[in-house]
Amino acid sequence: MLSVLANRTYRHLLAAQIIALLGTGLATVALGLLAWQIAGEQAGVVLGTALAIKMLAYVGLAPIASALADQLPRRVMLVSLDLIRAAVALALPFVTEIWHIYGLIFLMQAASAGFTPTFQATIPDVLPDEAEYTRALSLSRLAYDLESLLSPMLAAALLTVVSFPVLFTGTVIGFLASALLVVSVPIPSPQPSPPRSIWTRTTRGIRLYFATPRLRGLLALNLVVAAASSMVIVNTVVLVKGHFALNEPQVAIALAAFGGGSMMAALLLPRVLDHMPDRPPMLAGGALLTIGLWIGPWADSFGLLVVLWALLGFGFSLAQTPTGRLLRRSALPEDRPALFAAQFALSHACWLLTYPLAGQIGARAGFDATFLLLGTLAGGGLLLAARLWRDDGGLAHQAEAATHDHPDLPADHPHLATYGHGPNHRHPVVVDDLHPRT
Incomplete structure (x- = not known):
């Protein structure tokens, strides 16, 4: 797996991701404690609403950012967005309302x-080999899991000597270090795409x-994925501090268990x-x-909660890691940024639904009801996924080869010159301008 680190550009980008994630993880712990300080037992509601606002930004702005990214150098865009995030993190310790x-x-x-889908769409261009890219996806997942595991542990250690607002300083350092690492290597330019209107570029990923x-x-x-992870992210601090009457280090341990399961x-x-x-x-x-x-209501001790969180982390990574493949x-190289942005927006639309549910139902009806409601939602999503996604056959890098024809194309079209005309025209198909469906 580590052989992909021989690629200097990928190595620096992975380091940038890890450092920024570590800082973000410190901010996640600090934000939960800040919400507890301001809102007390209603911290779950505050966190659920804050995370829903986060999802609104992701859902509404990711496709627009992807369309604009076609017109900007990737390095300039990534560094600028890192600096904006660092400036915001610098302001968070001064929050009073x-x-x-x-x-x-x-x-x-x-x-x-704007940053995350652009970053994700850059990696396939840095590592065009399928096997290397698969290992890069696992390393990326490990980076997220190390953040989930190490950030709470680091936060717990720091909280023994400093107050939680100091944790936001780690977030600032993480984003600044990420920007420096991005500057230090050449970033591939996106594949050129045909001229399109801003509306077409904005909606293309969703349509594909x-x-x-x-x-x-x-x-x-x-x-x-959203139903399960929302329960963990929104309600861990309230379960540990409110339900089990434990302290901040135990909040960090519970979150670390989720990250450890995902890492495995x-x-x-x-x-x-x-x-x-x-x-x-x-x-x-x-x-x-x-x-x-579904078994969450029976996790009636802190030890059982830690085991359950580790199980959810394992399932989370199984379901999430191959997404990039x-x-x-499913797209030509020039369409990858739009498709990654579409996945980013649509997946976070799911969290936009489940984050407030996890917070509001937990505060109003208790945690047993929250587990069961989110479990029912997850069960419905699982059945629908199995029905919509029929067995592809073959490995993930093999798009389905389909026999078809293009009677509307001129005989000298480059596509026909490559694959031939007539009833024997056959090649792996992804949705694009020439193939509107698979």
């Missing part, structure tokens, strides 16, 4: 809505996404995906998440 949290979260996540059956199934699986799955996946299509492990991950939510195989 709930609405301050909401406003700053929107500004920070508006920058992330819904025209591809496996991606419609992925969207349903995104709902499963990410370490196993590269070997699995070398010999198996993406669909079985991703649906298995969705099943683990659904079952974990599906997106890569």
